[in-house]
Amino acid sequence: MARSGARVWLIVFLVPILLVLGGIGYLAWRQSVPGVRVEFEPPPKFIGARTPITFNLRAARGGVQSVDVRLLQGGTRVNVAQQAFAAPASREQRVQLIVAGGGLGLREGSATLEARARDGFWRPIRVDDRIVASVPVTLDFTPPTLEILASTRYLSRGGGGLVALRAKGAARVGVAVGDLFFPGFPAGPPDSGLHATLFALPWNLPPSSPITVSAQDEAGNAVSRALAVDIRPRKFPIDTVEISEQFLASKMPELLPERGQIPPDQLLAAFLTVNRDKRKEAEAMKKKLAQKTKPTPLFEGAFLQPRNTKVFSNFAETRTYRYQGKDVDTQVHLGYDLASLKKSPVPAANAGVVVYAAPLNIYGNAVVLDHGWGLQTLYGHLSSIEVKEGDEVKKGQELGRTGSTGLALGDHLHFEVLIQGISVTPVEWWDGRWIRDHIGRPLREANIPLLQSDQPAQAEAADERPAAPAHPSRRRARSR
Helix, strand or coil: CHHHHHHHHHHHHHHHHHHHHHHHHHHHHHHHCCCCEEEECCCCCEECCCEEEEEEEECCCCCEEEEEEEEEECCEEEEEEEEECCCCCCCEEEEEEEECHHHCCCCCEEEEEEEEEEECCCCCCCCCCCEEEEEEEEECCCCCEEEEEEECCEEECCCEEEEEEEEECCCEEEEEECCEEEECEECCCCCCCEEEEEEECCCCCCCCCCEEEEEECCCCCEEEEECCCEEECCCCCEEEEEECHHHHHHHHHHHCHHHCCCCHHHHHHHHHHHHHHHHHHHHHHHHHHHCCCCCCCCCCCCCCCCCCCEEEECCCEEEEEEECCEEEEEEEECCEEEECCCCCEEECCCCEEEEEEEECHHHCEEEEEECCCCEEEEEEEECEECCCCCCEECCCCEEEECECCCCCCCCEEEEEEEECCEEECHHHHCCHHHHHHHHHHHHHHCCCCCCHHHCHHHHHHHCCCCCCECCHHHCCCCCC
8 A cells, every 4th residue: 555655645746846847848959949040142341322232041950030130230120121921931942132322321331231020930939030041341422533535336136346444443344235234354454454245136126225335343333334325226137047857857866865766747746846935045044054154255356167168058047947838937147057078177266165066956056256355156966076175276277077967958068156145146256357356456445465466567468268159049058
């Protein structure tokens, strides 16, 4: 009996103690769960008149409910942004905001960017005004200086030009053509602020598109100047391309290998996938390769057109594709098709560095050369490639042999000139006089002697012009 009573008393006292300890442990666990974490992309160093800031919020439990961003300078604390997130609360939130630092009443100099965030997880002791991130920043509301020294005055759609400028205190300079931005590259001593920017006017640029030169510092302060230019009209050809079932049956398995053998009733759908989607993928790859450009010019003088070649298709030629007597698609051909003997040598149009040497969907086996300052050339439909990525090549060096790989109807070279991934007419770059007048002249006027070939006396003998385009009726054997 005595032992049974002892057990009862032990249970009576022990169980409550265990429950209390368990409750304390549970509350301690809930209190120990970390709050919201903040990760800036990247951590800001400067806050200017309009500075973009991006950060990610992550809650361990309960989801992110709200965030509060403030700037602290001395004894002054200013709210920058407040945001509450709709239920149900997600554990991750991405916030993008523009901090208008110039209108907050703070002075230029040191400050601290603070972020406070709240999750939906219950804790015994709640501190909602806890700082979860604190980043030292510099407030800078003074924009950089910008001066246009010289530029190409006469431009054409589908062509290119150059701006020489001086910008002090800028982290990013360049030329905006409509929605496109062409970055500038340093063109003098680091403290000179000299920059040169090659830019392109797309073949389909709307007539009212603004062209501006801009400079922006790390704080997001920006200044821009309208560029005075004379844009001359340029007409582009229109043509029709007949495609046969035999052509599609031979080409679609090459361009869509994941589909294997394609039934005849699916050939047209496969062609439209290639001609539309794969073409877009190729355009995206061109823009991606433009990021590999060198910050200094590698080219000299006129670009080479392969000798003894005839032009069978022109730049920015709008093509209507016909299949079994019906119009099935319309696309624009962004280059020149050059034909000669089968498997002819393909020379480098100018000195440069190979940034791509592999199949490139509709272009088949392709090589892309970088000539610096965002200027690149593309060589497509090759039967063989004789260079590899990273090779430095000289003007005229063999890159491979012509062929009919990709979406090509016959053996030829598809040749393109690109500025930051935007295709422009090769005719301008085949012409040494055009290069001196439109690229070299602004550099000379700005006293930036980076191109030896921009001197008229040194380059008269180097002028090379393209062969005249063939009559449309003679193109079809080589067109793509």
